Amino acid sequence: MNQQEHKTQNSSLATQRLAILGAGESGVGAAFLAQQQGYDVFVSDFDVIADHYKKQLQDWNIRFEENQHTEAEILSAVEVIKSPGIPEKAPIVKKLREKGIPVISEIEFAGRYCDAKIIGITGSNGKTTTTSLTYHILKNGGLNVGLAGNIGKSFAYQVATEKFEYYVLELSSFMLDDMYRFKVDIAVLLNITPDHLDRYDYKLENYAASKFRVTQNQTAADYFIYCADDPETIKGMAGRSFEAQQLPFSIETKIKPGAYLENDNIVINTHQEHFQMSIKELALQGKHNIYNSMASGIVAKVLELRNESMRESMGNFKNIEHRLESVGKISGISFINDSKATNVNSTWYALESMTTDVVLILGGVDKGNDYSMLKELVKQKVKAIVCLGKDNKRIHDAFEDDVEVIVNTGSAQEAAQVAFHLAEKGDTVLLSPACASFDLFKNYEDRGNQFKAAVREL
CATH class of the missing domain: 3.40.50.720 (NAD(P)-binding Rossmann-like Domain)
Incomplete structure (x- = not known):
């Protein structure tokens, strides 16, 4: 209708x-x-x-x-x-x-009154970054585009007050659960890792099914962009059929059509002329951000944006607040605010992108976290852990054999001060808590803002 x-x-x-x-x-x-x-x-x-x-x-x-x-x-x-x-x-x-x-859901309702082309982005990690980057590339490429979903002003309010021709929507699994007839023209599924399982009877397949709803109602004229390197995505695709044209991305194998990595260059091949860019020129560094940049780049090529414009946007993008946000340097020590990392996977991605020794600030409300996936990276990169939460026992238990120093703190100010004293010139102090923030803060933004204020006072 x-x-x-x-x-x-x-x-x-x-x-x-x-x-x-x-x-x-x-x-x-x-x-x-x-x-x-x-x-x-x-x-x-x-x-x-x-x-x-x-x-x-x-x-x-x-x-x-x-x-x-x-x-x-x-x-x-x-x-x-x-x-x-x-x-x-x-x-x-x-x-x-x-x-x-x-x-x-609000998205389902607003979609009834919206004729714009929809780019819908979901995944356990990287949604907000990829949504923001995609919006940045499209806006700079001259498209009349809105940004909504889990980010910015609500989709419904913008549908009521704006006349955008495109929308980039960050879609959480909770939003997708209450969407039935809504159709995404270009669907992006970044990855599937355990998160929010308390809402899905503690079954990963239920959560995965929710993520795949981003492709429901798609036709042969639409696109489905996904990560060919993500095991849960590939597993979930095996039992499902997709109407849309598939454009996978990978850093492990050469894929056409889609995106792949060759000699440290991202290569994108769609029905459009192909696009190439060195990963060294990307604004967003780290392996996970190569994936995020590939996903955004494929969207841009499907929409026929010019290569020069894409290259410029992918090179000058400033990441969102509280997601690997650089707070500055003091005495040669870098401070990074990754307060938006409210699950273990997000913290894994943050650590994976670090190129220096790290003093890691961890902790908060633990959603039954399994810290074992962090152990290898912590051993390689982390010299000390500063706990920021009311109950830090599980962090101590998880890492006492891997890190010599684990300290408890009760405020962002104390955590920043202790981390500063534990770090040396050339190190990075990384706030990437792997936990929700509700024990000591209003939300992750409040936690990140208090941390940034504390760093400025050092």
């Missing part, structure tokens, strides 16, 4: 109730779009609503509640838009499922 048909249909929906669970960025954006489309909107958050979101809802005269879910209001809706953070086991979601009321 196209936008016009929706508008016609919506004139008859004018009084239909649409309930929205969760009043964060996605919920509030969806509320604005739903009201614009003529729905009777009700927003419900089981927690406190942040002041700036509350003010937006008040300014738009949208009814809302916080610290509770009024079932009579929610269960009278024709459809419910659920925040990605709310699990299936939440009582209100169970009741909606029992009543057969459709529960969808």
Whole structure:
């Protein structure tokens, strides 16, 4: 159904109730779009609503509640838009499922009113970096493009207020779970590693199935870009069929069409003239970033961007805040803020890209982490570990045989000071916690900002 048909249909929906669970960025954006489309909107958050979101809802005269879910209001809706953070086991979601009321994501809802071409990027690691890089390349290449999903302003709000011809969407597994008819024109699957398994009955195949939803509804005119070196991706593809044209990328084997590595050059072959660039010229260094750059580069070539423009963008891109973000140098010691590393895999990628000795700041709320995959890299590169969390026992147990010095700290300021004293000229102090931040901080941004402030005070 196209936008016009929706508008016609919506004139008859004018009084239909649409309930929205969760009043964060996605919920509030969806509320604005739903009201614009003529729905009777009700927003419900089981927690406190942040002041700036509350003010937006008040300014738009949208009814809302916080610290509770009024079932009579929610269960009278024709459809419910659920925040990605709310699990299936939440009582209100169970009741909606029992009543057969459709529960969808903000992305699914906004997609009904959007005619733009969609680039959807998912994966356990590298999503935000690849999404930001892809957006940067497309914008610099002259395309009228928006950035949304798990990043930036909500997709729904932008659909209501902007007229972009392309969107680059960072799609989490939680968003994909509540997407049904939404179609991605260019789907990117970076990798599949264990994460959020508590939401998937602790089964990796359930989580993988969620990631593969990025390809649902694709046709032969669409593209599926994936990593041929990722074992879980290849395993998951074996039992599935794909309508879209496949463009894999690899640093281990030569692949055509797709992308591969040859003599330290990224080579991209699609139906377009081929693209080549030395990995030494890439703004993003480290093996994992070669993969991220390949994925973004394939998207750009599918969209027929010029090689010169791509080369320039891939060479001058500044990484996102809190993801391997350089904080500066003091007494010859480099400080890097990778607070966004909230799982072990992300920390593995960060360590893998380090070329100096490292003082590693680890810890926080441990989601049942298995630190064994870090052991080899820690042995090779890490001279000391500074723990930043309330309970650090599992970190001590995991690494006491591999690192001579493991110190406990209780604040970002203390962690930065201790790490500074343990490091020597030429070393890197890396905040890459492998854990969530909720024991000592509001969120990973707060943790990263406090760390950066502490470094500036040294």
